[in-house]
Amino acid sequence: MAQGPTITTIAARAGVSIASVSRVLNGLPTREDTIRKVMAAADELGYVPNAAARSLKSNRTYQVAFAMADIGNPTYVAMVREIQPVLKAAGYRLVLHSTDGDVDDELDVLRRLGERYADGLIISPLRGFAQQHLDLLAGAPAPVVVIGSVPQDTPVDNVRTDSRTGVRLALEHLYGLGRRSIGFLNGPLDTIPGAARAAAYTDALAALGLPYDPDLVEVGDFYRAAGARAAHRLLERSRPDALLCANDLIALGALDALREERLRVPEDVALVGMDDTELATAAWPTLTSVSLGSAERGRRAAELLLDRLEDGAAAPRIVTVEPTLVVRASTEGAS
């Protein structure tokens, strides 16, 4: 059992000088019987070599970091649940960073990779890859896998989803239910998902032959309370018969707002979330939601990183996970 042995306790146990222990642990030439005594004492005391000293030699920490925007968003939890076992089976411990989607925080995580506290990084940058990300990425001393979009030809392993198809599936479903006034509660347009979903919503409306009505669109943030506020603002000026929400947290907020306005879901307003998190089934009525394959994206990212740790020179790969629509009570009525 490790009792936090130090160079001093090892010296005492081995019956040699502190200087001798230091020489042995640092691999300097020493008398053979001294080496044997020190190694035996270190072993008995459960001595753990200092990671700093050790990583200078082995160049491996057997830690991998995952940097995500918000530990409170079940999308990322679903990713962690898949990433962790894949890495663990390969002997790596996972450490997590919750960046609040703050670009400086993300850049700091990338920069600190240079300090070799982890052998690799999976990062899901909320506001996309800026030039600064790319600069740091180019010189990253450890493999990086990005979950989310990156600019074309960025030389990095990348797992993405197709939210455009996801939005289209949601609107076609609502259209099929006879809804024609389909509102949209989005997150910030300077985020990757916000921008992508805004474009996808516009395109999907056009494909269905529905007009784009700015009164039916509100932009808030990817949190529940922000979703409720956005829904209230939208309902003040228009009366949609369906609402698409850019994630499940926004949809939960919309559900709060609709309840306050005494509108029934789905009778008056059909409601669709995105990400298909566990909140979708915690809510009542349960939420129809676009699954963007978070679990699968997490698993694929972990696999790409392990491959990269094996072979740093292979060509970067892009994996795309297809979305699906999971229909529940918030659009179809019966639980």
Next chain:
Amino acid sequence: MAQGPTITTIAARAGVSIASVSRVLNGLPTREDTIRKVMAAADELGYVPNAAARSLKSNRTYQVAFAMADIGNPTYVAMVREIQPVLKAAGYRLVLHSTDGDVDDELDVLRRLGERYADGLIISPLRGFAQQHLDLLAGAPAPVVVIGSVPQDTPVDNVRTDSRTGVRLALEHLYGLGRRSIGFLNGPLDTIPGAARAAAYTDALAALGLPYDPDLVEVGDFYRAAGARAAHRLLERSRPDALLCANDLIALGALDALREERLRVPEDVALVGMDDTELATAAWPTLTSVSLGSAERGRRAAELLLDRLEDGAAAPRIVTVEPTLVVRASTEGAS
């Protein structure tokens, strides 16, 4: 902008040999003008000293770790939301470990503290502090703060809650509503919360003059699906008019089961969760829940750790956070 400078690019920029750069960066004797050239080049290239090499000198990584059982449990998310800003304001980055409540995993986190990848650790051990934890703790080379109970006189900073009082508040509330057949869905008895809540339930029943009926008690796990299964088992053999659940996830599972059995909440069965997580308000009906002050426990733990990082020699402190009962629709009917 850091372009991931290496010893090679620094050598090229400085116009000196790689061996010279190595000598300078490792602090070995070198000609003064060589030192100047290398330092200037390293500076221009944004060279980040290797954490390993640097921490051997400064002994600080400016990272703090938080090890919790399950990143998917909103109790821990609530803690993280408080811990992170407190540490960030003091210049520390937070890294997270999700241990699945696995004792070996927790021990590994404690052991790796010896490798100096973090300056301190906040840990919430699900199954309590075994002798092995204590052994490692005694020799921990970095400060540790424990959220949860520790054996008396353990020399460690400790933030705890009083779940006994929390359970009593819940049962008094249900009793006040006229409920007399109050069941209990617990988590594993070999966990700290499971054991504490089992004892508290028995005591609270006795204090109210209600008999203990083993048919009204089920033990499962702290997850939603396990809660649903436990509720089904209990409902097969008895018909309580109220259910206390050892956390909100179990309560969500119980809600699923009650819905399947076509029992109304709260008319037929009043339902109380514990931890007062965001799931309590996501559920419908919204859940009455015992708040064990997760956010406050997180904040206090971060503060204790910062104090300890300043003054390693101060006497260990114990902080107790008082529980409260948050009454919602699952016991009182109206939303």
